[in-house]
Amino acid sequence: MQRLSVNQWTVRSWGVRELTDGCARHGIEAAGLWREPVAEFGLAHSAKLMRDAGIRVSSLCRGGFFGRAGWLDDNRAAIDEAAALGAACLALVVGGLPDNSKRLSAARQHAADAIAQLVPYAEDRGVRLALEPMHPMYCADRGVLSTLSQALDVAAAHPPQTVGVIVDTFHLWWDPEVMAQIGRAGREDRIAGFQVSDFLMPLPADVLLGRAMMGDGVIDFGPLCRAVAAAGYAGDVEVEIFNADVWAADPDAVLTRLKERYLALIANEMDIISNKLSETFR
Amino acid sequence: MQRLSVNQWTVRSWGVRELTDGCARHGIEAAGLWREPVAEFGLAHSAKLMRDAGIRVSSLCRGGFFGRAGWLDDNRAAIDEAAALGAACLALVVGGLPDNSKRLSAARQHAADAIAQLVPYAEDRGVRLALEPMHPMYCADRGVLSTLSQALDVAAAHPPQTVGVIVDTFHLWWDPEVMAQIGRAGREDRIAGFQVSDFLMPLPADVLLGRAMMGDGVIDFGPLCRAVAAAGYAGDVEVEIFNADVWAADPDAVLTRLKERYLALIANEMDIISNKLSETFR
Numbered sequence: 001m002q003r004l005s006v007n008q009w010t011v012r013s014w015g016v017r018e019l020t021d022g023c024a025r026h027g028i029e030a031a032g033l034w035r036e037p038v039a040e041f042g043l044a045h046s047a048k049l050m051r052d053a054g055i056r057v058s059s060l061c062r063g064g065f066f067g068r069a070g071w072l073d074d075n076r077a078a079i080d081e082a083a084a085l086g087a088a089c090l091a092l093v094v095g096g097l098p099d100n101s102k103r104l105s106a107a108r109q110h111a112a113d114a115i116a117q118l119v120p121y122a123e124d125r126g127v128r129l130a131l132e133p134m135h136p137m138y139c140a141d142r143g144v145l146s147t148l149s150q151a152l153d154v155a156a157a158h159p160p161q162t163v164g165v166i167v168d169t170f171h172l173w174w175d176p177e178v179m180a181q182i183g184r185a186g187r188e189d190r191i192a193g194f195q196v197s198d199f200l201m202p203l204p205a206d207v208l209l210g211r212a213m214m215g216d217g218v219i220d221f222g223p224l225c226r227a228v229a230a231a232g233y234a235g236d237v238e239v240e241i242f243n244a245d246v247w248a249a250d251p252d253a254v255l256t257r258l259k260e261r262y263l264a265l266i267a268n269e270m271d272i273i274s275n276k277l278s279e280t281f282r
Numbered sequence: 283m284q285r286l287s288v289n290q291w292t293v294r295s296w297g298v299r300e301l302t303d304g305c306a307r308h309g310i311e312a313a314g315l316w317r318e319p320v321a322e323f324g325l326a327h328s329a330k331l332m333r334d335a336g337i338r339v340s341s342l343c344r345g346g347f348f349g350r351a352g353w354l355d356d357n358r359a360a361i362d363e364a365a366a367l368g369a370a371c372l373a374l375v376v377g378g379l380p381d382n383s384k385r386l387s388a389a390r391q392h393a394a395d396a397i398a399q400l401v402p403y404a405e406d407r408g409v410r411l412a413l414e415p416m417h418p419m420y421c422a423d424r425g426v427l428s429t430l431s432q433a434l435d436v437a438a439a440h441p442p443q444t445v446g447v448i449v450d451t452f453h454l455w456w457d458p459e460v461m462a463q464i465g466r467a468g469r470e471d472r473i474a475g476f477q478v479s480d481f482l483m484p485l486p487a488d489v490l491l492g493r494a495m496m497g498d499g500v501i502d503f504g505p506l507c508r509a510v511a512a513a514g515y516a517g518d519v520e521v522e523i524f525n526a527d528v529w530a531a532d533p534d535a536v537l538t539r540l541k542e543r544y545l546a547l548i549a550n551e552m553d554i555i556s557n558k559l560s561e562t563f564r
Contacts, residue, residue, distance in 0.1 A: 102502035104455070137419040139456035140483045140500040150458045173386070174421035176432050201422045205487035218422040220384035 005030035005058035007240035011251035016041040026255045030056040030236040057087040058236035064092035066114040082127045089130035089192040096141040107144045130192035132166040148181035164192025173219045186231025197241045214261040221265045229273035287312035287340035289522035293533035298323040308537045312338040312518040339369040340518035346374035348396035364409045371412035371474040378423040389426045412474035414448040430463035446474025455501045468513025479523045496543040503547045511555035
């Protein structure tokens with residue numbers, strides 16, 4: 001349980017205080033925060049509350065959307081917020097095609113350029129930017145980086161402590177190269193976060209809500225979890241679920257279920273490898 | 283217009299006779315047929331009708347679904363039908379995860395094994411099997427081959443005249459490697475078919491109907507069409523659209539619109555390259 005983190009959007013009705021209290025009640029030691037509820041509660045208040053409660057901020061969600069007007073100022077603000085919260089990374093959703101454009105390769109180049117522009121600012125503040133490759137069904141409207149390989153190629157131009165990637169099971173499970181690329185991400189010291197949720201079939205009408213509780217979808221978590229552990233990732237494992245049923249349920253019941261599934265499907269798999277690794281290097 | 287083919291499912295309300303008549307009315311010289319309407323009209327009748335009308339069968343849809351019981355007999359029947367129709371290829375939707383299994387790599391291996399099992403039968407009958415890599419949102423339920431690279435890797439074990447691939451803009455537009463892999467497919471003589479349709483955003487509630495008329499979605503057809511032409515593909519260009527609005531419209535109006543869009547967005551792009559190639563080799 002020590003590495004389990006709950007992403008705030010999983011228990012979306014909770015503000016920062018409810019989330020902190022909920023984590024304490026359930027023995028969860030880390031959380032991924034969202035900027036909107038943090039702003040609502042107050043940035044300094046949020047940072048103090050998390051610190052006093054001893055809860056690690058595994059990520060701040062989210063920067064990116066580099067196709068939107070004002071992206072530079074907005075991302076600098078997000079970096080400042082991540083620094084204030086001591087977040088392990090700032091998750092970046094790089095954005096889709098800009099309005100009225102179909103030029104995918106130009107949009108990808110723009111994303112790479114935008115990252116490059118943010119790096120010095122992030123470096124100065126000690127914040128790690130985390131590129132999140134997204135499922136190809138979101139390529140047009142949310143993320144023109146679709147594979148871990150692409151994200152690692154963009155990250156390669158920058159120091160690993162400032163630009164990493166997020167390995168998200170929902171986004172990457174289908175990728176024929178994902179196992180090899182997780183290994184590469186480990187060797188290149190780029191894994192800034194590991195997010196888990198399942199992939200629902202059939203997809204709901206709004207495909208943004210196609211995530212599910214681990215075990216309720218089609219993903220075989222074992223190989224992915226073992227690969228991430230074998231790649232040397234020792235950070236928090238964040239459960240991020242956008243799902244109408246999960247959002248409609250009692251958040252405490254969601255956390256109870258989430259812990260069960262995490263222990264059965266995720267932690268066991270990762271521990272096998274982590275224990276082997278630590279034996280090897282003892 | 284000489285290379286334009288209309289896939290029967292684009293004008294789904296039409297049986298084989300209506301399709302043949304429609305192609306004649308619109309000056310379309312090729313069609314992709316589906317097994318169900320062919321069976322309804324009769325295989326021999328369908329073959330004779332197409333032959334007499336001088337309409338090429340650019341593909342027969344579809345074999346595959348290797349996870350289903352009875353797949354071997356069903357695919358052999360599909361091969362026989364493709365042979366009787368003189369189809370340029372039999373399109374294979376390899377299928378998703380088998381019931382109650384999440385073992386993706388096993389499903390991929392099963393697809394490769396099933397292809398290998400079908401090759402001698404297809405070879406004997408002079409039928410070309412065409413692997414269709416499918417958009418990753420269909421990975422679990424329709425196609426565990428998601429990229430052109432994967433499909434080419436599976437095809438590599440077999441002679442190119444018996445196993446090829448279908449390049450489908452809807453399925454592949456997002457793939458960061460698609461341009462390079464189209465080039466590879468050309469060099470390895472594997473392009474058995476080129477299917478075009480657009481990718482609708484936002485996706486409809488049933489993501490199977492996320493295809494659209496060229497120009498109505500997010501795909502930039504120019505680079506893809508030029509790449510396919512540059513790869514030396516000289517076969518038919520099949521327009522395959524699964525879309526509730528297209529299906530609800532008058533099929534003749536659909537074909538009129540389809541020809542306009544094909545000429546403006548597809549043929550022009552391909553002709554530029556094809557003309558350059560033929561000048562080079564004159």
